Amino acid sequence: xxxxxxxxxxxxxxxxxxxxxxxxxxxxxxxxxxxxxxxxxxxxxxxxxxxxxxxxxxxxxxxxxxxxxxxxxxxxxxxxxxxxxxxxxxxxxxxxxxxxxxxxxxxxxxxxxxxxxxxxxxxxxxxxxxxxxxxxxxxxxxxxxxxxxxxxxxxxxxxxxxxxxxxxxxxxxxxxxxxxxxxxxxxxxxxxxxxxxxxxxxxxxxxxxxxxxxxxxxxxxxxxxxxxxxxxxxxxxxxxxxxxxxxxxxxxxxxxxxxxxxxxxxxxxxxxxxxxxxxxxxxx
Amino acid sequence: xxxxxxxxxxxxxxxxxxxxxxxxxxxxxxxxxxxxxxxxxxxxxxxxxxxxxxxxxxxxxxxxxxxxxxxxxxxxxxxxxxxxxxxxxxxxxxxxxxxxxxxxxxxxxxxxxxxxxxxxxxxxxxxxxxxxxxxxxxxxxxxxxxxxxxxxxxxxxxxxxxxxxxxxxxxxxxxxxxxxxxxxxxxxxxxxxxxxxxxxxxxxxxxxxxxxxxxxxxxxxxxxxxxxxxxxxxxxxxxxxxxxxxxxxxxxxxxxxxxxxxxxxxxxxxxxxxxxxxxxxxxxxxxxxxxxxxxxx
Numbered sequence: 001x002x003x004x005x006x007x008x009x010x011x012x013x014x015x016x017x018x019x020x021x022x023x024x025x026x027x028x029x030x031x032x033x034x035x036x037x038x039x040x041x042x043x044x045x046x047x048x049x050x051x052x053x054x055x056x057x058x059x060x061x062x063x064x065x066x067x068x069x070x071x072x073x074x075x076x077x078x079x080x081x082x083x084x085x086x087x088x089x090x091x092x093x094x095x096x097x098x099x100x101x102x103x104x105x106x107x108x109x110x111x112x113x114x115x116x117x118x119x120x121x122x123x124x125x126x127x128x129x130x131x132x133x134x135x136x137x138x139x140x141x142x143x144x145x146x147x148x149x150x151x152x153x154x155x156x157x158x159x160x161x162x163x164x165x166x167x168x169x170x171x172x173x174x175x176x177x178x179x180x181x182x183x184x185x186x187x188x189x190x191x192x193x194x195x196x197x198x199x200x201x202x203x204x205x206x207x208x209x210x211x212x213x214x215x216x217x218x219x220x221x222x223x224x225x226x227x228x229x230x231x232x233x234x235x236x237x238x239x240x241x242x243x244x245x246x247x248x249x250x251x252x253x254x255x256x257x258x259x260x261x262x263x264x265x266x267x268x269x270x271x272x273x274x275x276x277x278x279x280x281x282x283x284x
Numbered sequence: 285x286x287x288x289x290x291x292x293x294x295x296x297x298x299x300x301x302x303x304x305x306x307x308x309x310x311x312x313x314x315x316x317x318x319x320x321x322x323x324x325x326x327x328x329x330x331x332x333x334x335x336x337x338x339x340x341x342x343x344x345x346x347x348x349x350x351x352x353x354x355x356x357x358x359x360x361x362x363x364x365x366x367x368x369x370x371x372x373x374x375x376x377x378x379x380x381x382x383x384x385x386x387x388x389x390x391x392x393x394x395x396x397x398x399x400x401x402x403x404x405x406x407x408x409x410x411x412x413x414x415x416x417x418x419x420x421x422x423x424x425x426x427x428x429x430x431x432x433x434x435x436x437x438x439x440x441x442x443x444x445x446x447x448x449x450x451x452x453x454x455x456x457x458x459x460x461x462x463x464x465x466x467x468x469x470x471x472x473x474x475x476x477x478x479x480x481x482x483x484x485x486x487x488x489x490x491x492x493x494x495x496x497x498x499x500x501x502x503x504x505x506x507x508x509x510x511x512x513x514x515x516x517x518x519x520x521x522x523x524x525x526x527x528x529x530x531x532x533x534x535x536x537x538x539x540x541x542x543x544x545x546x547x548x549x550x551x552x553x554x555x556x557x558x559x560x561x562x563x564x565x566x567x568x569x570x571x572x573x574x575x576x577x578x579x580x581x
Binding site: 020021023024025027028029031032034035037038041095096097099100102103104106107109112115118119121122123124125126127128129130131132133134135136137152153155156157158161186211214215216217218221222232233236237240249252253255256257259260263264267271274275278279 | 304311388393400513538545
């Protein structure tokens with residue numbers, strides 16, 4: 001707390017600082033216990049009783065829970081599905097938001113404002129809320145229980161369009177005019193003038209979009225019906241309901257962490273990037 | 285293809301360029317809203333043979349919902365959930381931001397500790413907490429016992445505690461997310477502002493209330509918006525922890541929508557809930573927009 005020590009003697013100020021650190025540390029530890037506990041529990045033998053002593057200070061460490069979880073449910077399949085879905089969404093979104101963002105930043109045209117507001121509708125009504133009618137649409141399109149069905153409602157992104165438009169508007173008009181004078185076609189303008197300075201904005205959007213779709217659950221749950229297309233999140237919930245899992249917490253812990261791990265590790269490596277991207281795009 | 289940005293009379297290019305986005309928004313946002321609105325005036329249940337074909341019943345679905353004790357319960361749950369999670373998560377987020385807004389090495393570990401739940405899927409977070417709520421060895425009960433509480437122990441199965449356990453998971457997961465917005469806001473406040481306050485003899489409390497909080501107004505408006513929308517659209521933890529039970533004690537609006545559509549196969553009722561849901565969200569976002577416009581935020 002920056003302002004804490006104003007107009008107080010140094011000793012009290014230092015004491016206050018140490019106390020703040022101590023309190024912060026206490027809350028931080030409490031906040032981390034669930035995940036730390038799960039991490040340790042996932043490496044404890046499944047036959048051990050789940051008492052606190054056994055989990056924190058147990059005798060043996062083992063990876064058998066991970067092997068067992070992997071053999072009980074096709075997690076490899078779930079991984080592939082999640083990764084494919086996220087990659088499909090990201091690659092299509094990058095194209096659609098760049099094109100739309102470019103149109104809104106570079107052109108004046110009839111109906112520009114109403115069309116922009118129409119797209120923004122997607123930000124006011126989350127797609128998740130429309131799962132019942134969208135389910136019907138997917139059935140009609142014949143896409144039920146496919147990975148494409150999980151991805152397709154997110155092919156257009158109001159938020160991405162907004163971000164790209166903003167980034168493109170910051171490109172100096174002189175640069176655009178110079179490009180036009182040189183005879184650049186519209187796609188050359190995008191590639192050579194607009195995109196290069198806007199890469200950070202696109203990365204920011206990409207990271208938060210990837211996080212959101214890696215973690216998404218409800219829509220994939222209703223639109224998939226087999227392991228052919230089921231992603232990690234829906235697979236995990238199915239796994240927890242398997243008869244043979246019961247109250248095997250070390251097994252559950254392993255499965256839970258497997259689902260969260262890849263994104264978590266990426267986050268640890270690129271922490272600053274991720275946080276920047278969340279700040280950029282609070283709406284995910 | 286037109287080559288210049290502005291000044292030309294009519295151009296096809298912008299329309300072609302926005303077509304993909306407009307198409308997908310139309311197909312998966314606008315059309316489903318209209319479709320739900322239409323369907324909400326019809327009775328149609330896939331599990332009952334004679335109700336398979338839609339029959340027009342006017343406002344029948346809405347009156348049925350609003351006189352249904354269970355649906356009222358779901359509405360009340362949703363209100364409690366929003367009121368119980370949004371302010372607390374935001375307050376905690378702000379508190380965390382104050383605590384970690386220091387130039388200390390160890391602070392980056394604290395930040396990670398507060399923030400890490402946000403990076404994992406809600407279903408993972410809820411699965412982790414499932415264990416903490418178990419009667420026999422849940423850490424949560426141990427903690428309560430340590431504090432001298434020996435009351436009901438089966439959190440997710442107890443009608444009085446089920447919703448609370450859902451709320452606890454949401455608060456644990458989201459507070460750190462709101463922290464990063466406040467942290468960014470705090471770091472934008474120039475040092476000179478605090479120095480001036482010190483010269484004026486303001487104490488820490490006054491600085492917080494009179495300077496820091498007003499300067500973070502826009503951050504708060506933004507965080508409230510995302511927290512509110514998230515509270516409505518995330519029910520993943522309900523699936524994992526309680527399944528909406530016992531007897532809908534922890535069901536939320538979106539969960540009820542899912543249940544009516546995919547368990548009861550009731551098209552008409554689920555369409556009516558969708559309409560109510562969309563109206564709530566639109567009312568909130570439009571009011572929010574108008575307020576921030578008026579204040580020029």
